[in-house]
Amino acid sequence: MVYLDDLDREILKLLREDARLTISEMSERLNKPESTIHFRIKKLIERGVIERYTIVLGKSARPNEIAFVVLELEKPVIEDFLDKYLEYVSRNLAMLPNVLLVGKTEEERIIALVGADSKEELLKCIEENIKSIPSVKNVSVHYIKDFKKGEEIKGLLMGI
């Protein structure tokens, strides 16, 4: 990773919270000249630290409840089939709006992050869309009841 000093980190933290802050507002909060802030942001963009700007979804549009799901499929007789089937299942999962993240792991499992408005809806979605997949061997559902870090993921990943 690139080297970031304290001022770089402070600037990133402010922009992370509110990317619409003006240079003069940031200058005031960090007690540094506007020219310094301007130069640092320019450098952060040039160095590939800041890639782009995006939106965070608000409470009315993001899932309240989140679960990590680990999906294991039966090993078929024809070994070559498993790879293709994992690819097919993970691509289908990725198309669901309730599924925020899908990845294939080294151990031939599929990881998904599923979000919904309520716990009931979340479990129903997992039941209907994941547990019902043919050849499912095991589905571990890790419903997160309490976030200590990274809860903003709810407003950052979009199913649509």
Next chain:
Amino acid sequence: MVYLDDLDREILKLLREDARLTISEMSERLNKPESTIHFRIKKLIERGVIERYTIVLGKSARPNEIAFVVLELEKPVIEDFLDKYLEYVSRNLAMLPNVLLVGKTEEERIIALVGADSKEELLKCIEENIKSIPSVKNVSVHYIKDFKKGEEIKGLLMGI
């Protein structure tokens, strides 16, 4: 969730990719009058669909490799202790810069998302900071080798 029509979704998609787009650029891309775009964005903010604006970290500042870790602790003789210990361990994990997300699950497990520049560094970080926790019963490491959706999480969650 709130009701979003096709135009709302199109606007959200554009802003998600680049929140710095001007009203006139969006108007051109979506082939709608500027006044419509302006009104819709205003409404999306008022309705709590768009909460705020943030930055996406670039390749030079985000982890290349990601793993989901599920941590299970031994059940102690004094039952009351487990809750406190889970709280203590998850808070400590949340302080590590390589740990992007930490949550406690209903089944008394801790879920963490760990990121690093290389797979070696990732496994080392999990070895040193998670597997070494006293009373660990089981640590499942799900190293994601291939994302189908949500890979942008790498640039959205910050350990700092």
